[in-house]
Amino acid sequence: MVQSAVSLTLKDYKSDVKPTWCPGCGDFGVLNAVYRSLAELKLPLDETAIISGIGCSSRFPHFMSTFGMHSVHGRALPVAQGLKMSRPDLTVVAVGGDGDMFSIGAGHLIHAALRNIDITVVVMDNEIYGLTKGQTSPTSPHGHITKSTPYGLLASQFNPIATALSLNVSFVARGYSAKPKDLAALIQQGIRHKGFSFIQALSPCPTFYNTFNTWDEAVAALPADHDAHDRGKAMTLALETEKQYLGVFFQEERATMDQAVHEVVQQAKDFEIGSYIARFA
């Protein structure tokens, strides 16, 4: 039986694999937001791919009934870009945690920003390493005591939104797993945006670093008059540490590499070795 894409509902995006996350994990909210955003966009299961690396949040693709790749630690972005470059017809969403995207795979963020390939990345940021049971992460606050920082974290805290803005990422937003409807709206906008979309999803870890209460108090909608085309203003708001603003910090339409490359790429034709090799005669 063939199911038309039009009739897809939220539950169609759920696989029959039950999430392995701890009770109360913020990632449930993000998962629901992704289900919701894909359903609202009515994206066909067979033309959508969710790409992850390694970590608690990276189990994500297994809980989806779309195509998925649970890849290697830190490498969701290059895997997703390779897929989108060669298959621009697909919707490609990369997901992962703060360790994946800001530590082991942080280098890839720069180049994803420069290429502006039309993929969306949702980073579930819990400011801690969960799967390895509670070590510090790049987004842990300075002084934070963890199993790997028994005397307090001596490094500074990484600022994902300010970094994305400084890299001139073409869509930069922050959401919160405890507000899944708003987060779903941001993810939807990110997927619709043509280019590299970066969404930081605050997603607390109740087991190793419960930030629900802190974030409940810290989050606030971006000022109503915020102009998402003003990167300088967005940066000022991103650098504010007392408040964690939610919404679209910055958005700019510009050429994407996956489209630009296909202007160069000619219609596939049958390669003829005889005429190719003639250049060496």
Place this chain on the structure above:
Amino acid sequence: MLNEVTIRIGGESGEGTISGGDLLALAAARWGYHVYTFRTFPAEILGGPCMFQVRISSDHPVKSMGDNADVLVCLNKEAYDRSVHELRHGGVLIYDPSDFTPEAGDYITYAIPFNEIARKQVQLFQTKNMVMLGALSGLFGPPLEAIYQVVESKLSKSRKANPILMEKNTLALQIARDYVTQTLTKRDPYQLGVAEKADRVVLNGNQSLVAGALAAQCGFYAGYPITPASDIMESLAKELPQQGGTFLQAEDEIAALAAVVGASFGGVRAMTATSGPGLSLMTELIGYASMAEIPVVIVDAQRAGPSTGMPTKMEQSDLSFALNASHGDTPRMIVAPANVADCYSLMIQAFNMAERYQMPVILLTDQSLTARVESVERSAFRPMAVERRMEYSPNGANGMNGASAKAQNNGHADAAQDAHEYARYAFTATGISAISTPGPGAHPYSATGLEHDEHGHPDYEPEDHMAMMEKRFRKLDIAAEELPRPQRYGDVDATIGIIGWGSTEGAIQEAVDRAREKGYKVASLHPRVLSPLPDRTIRDFIRSVKTVIVPECNYSGQLANLLGAKYGLQAIRVNKFGGIPFTAGEILRAIEEVS
């Protein structure tokens, strides 16, 4: 008169030594001669000693670079100091008396004022390599006409910009040729005869690999620049878009293989090329591609290691690494081309193997083969079958292609139905399970590096892990049966056997020929597929001889170790590890020593 000559040109990197040599080789090949080149150069862009050697024959194919130089052209004193001991006894030494005066020795000398001709007569010092080519033409026979044509074809763009340059080049060639024919008395026996008409092409190993990748319908390349693999990337950056493919210069080798994995997941035939340091970075993803059963092709252009090693020097020292790269027990396939023609056909075979067995395939070439120019019969570059991965078909027939399966569905996948129906990693007799490629009507699944059940869902049960390991390794057993077997070369009743791999085949076969002429009973075997090894063929070969020699350009004897571990073979190891390939003479000596 001898119809074969090996000419070595030594000079300073950046002053046209290599490009002059390349022009000579190309001109000779276009004239119908058989050619085979070898070169060394420093890792620096300008400066440092470099050397170009070309072996040219007017009447028989040449399989190796030649034991010694018959003719040594020294463009400076350093070239003389470095290479004169490798000049054949009775060979020819060509030098410029304004650079140095050679010591008396067992060689014929021709003093030619390269510098003066270029500077004073042509009045453009950059034409020094043209002066050299004109002199070589006058002395040994490659016609000036052929050199003219090649220079013209190679420099046509800059000629448009600068017509004076081509005039000067032409002048330099002519003056030098006239100089040697009018001033020097020929005292050496090397004179290339008239070659028969032949239909050959002239290219190096990397150019041949690129032709193979295109013929294999490679649709995506991602890579990071590294010597000596960069020119594969540069060529594909230009050629792929013209064949409907896409190209990505990645931020590092990890990203390169990651992008290739992503593209292949999307159903596109995808590859990367690198050298040892890059392969080191790729190892985690090699394990992933093997575990998730995603076809990928990785070219490793080996160079002398370990670490940064000697980036512009040749070594066959990544075999052990390629066999074992990745943690865990990880099936992968390895092929190693032996010559320029092989680079084409094995590249296509590598793609076909990756697709059929859904596994990473590593193609091991090496620095000497990447840059080795050979004249190859054009017929070696014939179209070859392109094999596609087995696409899932919902109606049972696994061999059915994806397009018709999608046509039947004429719409999108039904999630609930698929989750139960489609088993991406289904256990099969061959270990090969039908894959599903994203697109309308396809059956979604998640690929994972976690151990998984037939549906791709994480599963750590002991029975499942054991069954999945067996499934993945079963593909290697099947491949060993299905893949072409290497052909024995030499005597049927040989007492001495030689087993080699990679770029050394020509030198080995030439040594076998020369040993047989001397009355030795010798044969050689040169497997192209090193994982899975053709067990029966190798066992039969080992059994058929009394002694086995394994010559390798590495320190530890990596193939010898493998053959020892797999077949209990106690081979005579002949290892060369200075960064320079074997000559046939060195292997011949090894044969004589064990006899």
